[in-house]
Amino acid sequence: xxxxxxxxxxxxxxxxxxxxxxxxxxxxxxxxxxxxxxxxxxxxxxxxxxxxxxxxxxxxxxxxxxxxxxxxxxxxxxxxxxxxxxxxxxxxxxxxxxxxxxxxxxxxxxxxxxxxxxxxxxxxxxxxxxxxxxxxxxxxxxxxxxxxxxxxxxxxxxxxxxxxxxxxxxxxxxxxxxxxxxxxxxxxxxxxxxxxxxxxxxxxxxxxxxxxxxxxxxxxxxxxxxxxxxxxxxxxxxxxxxxxxxxxxxxxxxxxxxxxxxxxxxxxxxxxxxxx
Amino acid sequence: xxxxxxxxxxxxxxxxxxxxxxxxxxxxxxxxxxxxxxxxxxxxxxxxxxxxxxxxxxxxxxxxxxxxxxxxxxxxxxxxxxxxxxxxxxxxxxxxxxxxxxxxxxxxxxxxxxxxxxxxxxxxxxxxxxxxxxxxxxxxxxxxxxxxxxxxxxxxxxxxxxxxxxxxxxxxxxxxxxxxxxxxxxxxxxxxxxxxxxxxxxxxxxxxxxxxxxxxxxxxxxxxxxxxxxxxxxxxxxxxxxxxxxxxxxxxxxxxxxxxxxxxxxxxxxxxxxxxxxxxxxxxxxxxx
Amino acid sequence: xxxxxxxxxxxxxxxxxxxxxxxxxxxxxxxxxxxxxxxxxxxxxxxxxxxxxxxxxxxxxxxxxxxxxxxxxxxxxxxxxxxxxxxxxxxxxxxxxxxxxxxxxxxxxxxxxxxxxxxxxxxxxxxxxxxxxxxxxxxxxxxxxxxxxxxxxxxxxxxxxxxxxxxxxxxxxxxxxxxxxxxxxxxxxxxxxxxxxxxxxxxxxxxxxxxxxxxxxxxxxxxxxxxxxxxxxxxxxxxxxxxxxxxxxxxxxxxxxxxxxxxxxxxxxxxxxxxxxxxxxxxxxxxxxxxxxxxxxxxxxxxxxxxxxxxxxxxxxxxxxxxxxxxxxxxxxxxxxxxxxxx
Numbered sequence: 063x064x065x066x067x068x069x070x071x072x073x074x075x076x077x078x079x080x081x082x083x084x085x086x087x088x089x090x091x092x093x094x095x096x097x098x099x100x101x102x103x104x105x106x107x108x109x110x111x112x113x114x115x116x117x118x119x120x121x122x123x124x125x126x127x128x129x130x131x132x133x134x135x136x137x138x139x140x141x142x143x144x145x146x147x148x149x150x151x152x153x154x155x156x157x158x159x160x161x162x163x164x165x166x167x168x169x170x171x172x173x174x175x176x177x178x179x180x181x182x183x184x185x186x187x188x189x190x191x192x193x194x195x196x197x198x199x200x201x202x203x204x205x206x207x208x209x210x211x212x213x214x215x216x217x218x219x220x221x222x223x224x225x226x227x228x229x230x231x232x233x234x235x236x237x238x239x240x241x242x243x244x245x246x247x248x249x250x251x252x253x254x255x256x257x258x259x260x261x262x263x264x265x266x267x268x269x270x271x272x273x274x275x276x277x278x279x280x281x282x283x284x285x286x287x288x289x290x291x292x293x294x295x296x297x298x299x300x301x302x303x304x305x306x307x308x309x310x311x312x313x314x315x316x317x318x319x320x321x322x323x324x325x326x327x328x329x330x331x332x333x334x335x336x337x338x
Numbered sequence: 339x340x341x342x343x344x345x346x347x348x349x350x351x352x353x354x355x356x357x358x359x360x361x362x363x364x365x366x367x368x369x370x371x372x373x374x375x376x377x378x379x380x381x382x383x384x385x386x387x388x389x390x391x392x393x394x395x396x397x398x399x400x401x402x403x404x405x406x407x408x409x410x411x412x413x414x415x416x417x418x419x420x421x422x423x424x425x426x427x428x429x430x431x432x433x434x435x436x437x438x439x440x441x442x443x444x445x446x447x448x449x450x451x452x453x454x455x456x457x458x459x460x461x462x463x464x465x466x467x468x469x470x471x472x473x474x475x476x477x478x479x480x481x482x483x484x485x486x487x488x489x490x491x492x493x494x495x496x497x498x499x500x501x502x503x504x505x506x507x508x509x510x511x512x513x514x515x516x517x518x519x520x521x522x523x524x525x526x527x528x529x530x531x532x533x534x535x536x537x538x539x540x541x542x543x544x545x546x547x548x549x550x551x552x553x554x555x556x557x558x559x560x561x562x563x564x565x566x567x568x569x570x571x572x573x574x575x576x577x578x579x580x581x582x583x584x585x586x587x588x589x590x591x592x593x594x595x596x597x598x599x600x601x602x603x604x605x606x607x608x609x610x611x612x613x614x615x616x617x618x619x620x621x622x623x624x625x626x627x
Numbered sequence: 628x629x630x631x632x633x634x635x636x637x638x639x640x641x642x643x644x645x646x647x648x649x650x651x652x653x654x655x656x657x658x659x660x661x662x663x664x665x666x667x668x669x670x671x672x673x674x675x676x677x678x679x680x681x682x683x684x685x686x687x688x689x690x691x692x693x694x695x696x697x698x699x700x701x702x703x704x705x706x707x708x709x710x711x712x713x714x715x716x717x718x719x720x721x722x723x724x725x726x727x728x729x730x731x732x733x734x735x736x737x738x739x740x741x742x743x744x745x746x747x748x749x750x751x752x753x754x755x756x757x758x759x760x761x762x763x764x765x766x767x768x769x770x771x772x773x774x775x776x777x778x779x780x781x782x783x784x785x786x787x788x789x790x791x792x793x794x795x796x797x798x799x800x801x802x803x804x805x806x807x808x809x810x811x812x813x814x815x816x817x818x819x820x821x822x823x824x825x826x827x828x829x830x831x832x833x834x835x836x837x838x839x840x841x842x843x844x845x846x847x848x849x850x851x852x853x854x855x856x857x858x859x860x861x862x863x864x865x866x867x868x869x870x871x872x873x874x875x876x877x878x879x880x881x882x883x884x885x886x887x888x889x890x891x892x893x894x895x896x897x898x899x900x901x902x903x904x905x906x907x908x909x910x911x912x913x914x915x916x917x918x919x920x921x922x923x924x925x926x927x928x929x930x931x932x933x934x935x936x937x938x939x940x941x942x943x944x945x946x947x948x949x950x951x952x953x954x955x956x957x958x959x960x961x962x963x964x965x966x967x968x969x970x
Contacts, residue, residue, distance in 0.1 A: 181431035293588030363946035
C-alpha cells in the first residue's frame, strides 16, 4: 500500500542527515608555557573613527576606536590632550567587580559614569600611551581613545583576569593608534605572565578560565616600547605575593618583555600584510 | 598646575643631579613633615587626621558593622571623597581602586571574625579636605593610623552559633573594647599595609614628590608595604594626572628593582614614626588642631 | 637623616613669634577709641558713628554709622577711613612691583594671574618688543604674541593703573621687568610683603630675589655683569637658536651688525636657562626654605630679614632639615633676635 501522507511536506525518501562534524568540547589545547594564545586581529572596522582595531583572544573580545586629533575650543594648549575611556558592554560581568562595586550606591542599575574597574583600565592605558604619542605635533587638539570590551573572561575572582585584559586592551589600542595615523614614537606592546610561587614556573598569557590554580601566584602585566631600548611605559604587578624581591620582579619583567616582543613581531607582520 | 618652560627646565635639571636638588632641599628619601592626630572622632571605631605643612589634609574614619558573612563579598569597603573632585571622576576612582585593592588583599580578615555566622565589616571613609600633590600616600598613612586605633566592642555571646539562631551580643562597657591590634594572634603584629608613591627622574627616585616636582617627573611608582615587606599591588602612575607633562616617559626596569631596595631601606622608619604617634597620642590632651 | 617626621599638632595660638601685636579687645564694642592709630576690628563691628569720615575700602555705611566689612586693622589717612584686611587677596595699587603668571593670550593683551580678585591685563603696547624699544606695534606682532609670552610664563611687571572694576593693568617697559628665567617660584601671603622702594635684591651667594608685592616670589641666579662679553655673545647665539625654534627667524645664521639690536632684544623672551652650577642651585634652595620659614613665622619679608635668615640658616649644614617646624621657628627667633640687637 502506497499511502502517501498528503498533510505534510515530506523530504525525499532517500534523504540523509547532514554531516555536521561533532562539536568538540573545547579541549584546552595544551599550550607550552611560553606560548601565546592565538588571536584574531582586524583594523579599520569602525568607519567614522580615525582609526580602529578589533581583537579576539579566546573569550576576550575588544574593540578600540581612536578619534583625533580633533580641534578643541577655548584656551590654547601646546600639546594635544590625550584621554582614554574603557567601557564594558552594559551586561558584561567585569573582573573582580564584587570588590569594587559601591554597595552603598542606591541606584545600581543606572550607569552614569565609568565603574571603578573601568577607570583603572582607562588609567593604565592612558599612562602607558602618554609617552608614545607625539603630542607636541598636535597643538590645540585632543586625541580620544574609546575602548569597548565586548566580552571578557571573568572567571577569576581576583584581579588577574583584569591584568590579562589590560594586556590585550593595550595591544589592541596600539594597533588602533597605528591605524589612525597619529604619529607615535614607537608602538606599545604588552605582555602578561603569571609566576607560580610553589613551582617557580612562569606561565605566559595565562588562561584563567581553564582550571588554573590562582591562589599561589604573582601576576604581572607590563607594557614596553620595544624599539626604544625596551623601556617600561606601564606595569602592574598583583597577586598573592607577601614578599616581592628583585629576582622575582626581574623574572616577571623579562618574561613580559619576551611576550611583548612576540606580539610586536605578530603586529608587524599583520601591519605589513594590510599595506601590501 | 602649569609651569613656565624656564621653571620646568630649572626644576628638571635640579632633580636630575646626583644627588637630586629638590626645591626645598629634601633628600631623595625624605618626606615632608607631617602632623597627625588619632582617635578624635567620638562616634567612629577608629579615626585619624593627618596634614602637611602646606595645608594638605586628610581625615579617615573607620566604622564597624556586624554582618552575616554569607551575604558579604568583601569585609572592607572604602569610600573616598576628594574635595573639588567629582566622586565618579577618574582621579577619585583610581584612589579608591588602589586603596580598596590594597586593603582587601592584605588585611588580616580573621581579626574581623565574630562567630561562625557573623563577622565585622569595616567601612573606611576617607576625606581629602585639601591636597596639592597626589594624595595617595597621605590617604594611606591616615588609613594606617585609623585602623591601628580602631576599637571594637567585646563579644559576650557564644562564638559558636552554627546550631543556634542567635545574634551576637556585645559588652556595653567601652573600656572592655579591644583594639584591632589586640585581636590578631599573638605571634604576628597587626600592621595595616601602606602605599608609598615615588617619583622617577633620571636615575633618581624621589619619595613624596611635591606638586611642582610632579609636573616634571618622568614617571611615578606606587608601591605597597606590609609587615616589613614589599608586596603587591605595584604599578606605575602619572602623578601629574594630566597629559601636559612633556618629560613623562618610560623607565628602565632596573629602576623598579632599585625602588624595592629603597623601600626596604626606609619604610621601616616610616612605620615606626606612625607607631610612635599612636603610642604617644593621648585623646584627652590638646585640640584636634 | 630622618626619612619622615610626624608630630602631634600643637595649638596654633601658642606663643609663636608674630609681627602683628594683637591689641586687647576692648570690653565694650561701643567704646571705640578713635584716637588710637590702629585697632583690630571684625566684620560688622562699628568703627565710627562720626559722619565726617570718608568711607574707604573694607567698610560699609548704614544709618549714619560706619561699620567694618572685613577683619583687619583700621587705617585713617586724613579724612579717609578704611579697614585693611589681615588676610585676603592682594589688592593691586599703581606702582606695585609684582610677579605674575600668564593665564590667557587674548586680542592685543595677555591676562596675568597676580593673585588679585581678577586677572590683571598686560597690553601688547605695554611691553618691550624685539626691534627697538620705541617702535610701533604692527599686525605681525599681534599674530605672534605667543612667541613673546604664552600661558604659564612667569614675568615681573609694574602695575600701571587700576581699572574702575578693580583689575590691574601692567607694564614691563623697563629692562628690569619682563620674563623670568634661571630660578624657582614660590608664594607667600601678600600681607607679609613689606612695600619698599625696591623689590628685587641681589643676595649673598650669587642669588637674586624678586619679592613681588602680591606675595609671589622669584628666586634666581644673579645676572652676570655686562662686562663679560663672552657670555653675551653666546647668549645671542642662544637667543637666535631659541627664536628659530619658536618659529620666528630674525636673521638666523648671519649676525649682521644691523640685526644686533633686534637679536639682543629677543633674548628677553627666551625660555632657555643659563647653565647654573650646583652650588647656586643649593643656595637657591636654602633661600627658598628661609623665605618659607619667615612666612611660617608670619614675619614681614624684607631684604634684611631674608639675609639675616640666610645667615641664621647657615648653622644648619643640611638644608633639608630646614623644613621642620622647630628649625623654622628657630630661624624666625634668630631673625627677631638679631633685629633687636641692631635696634
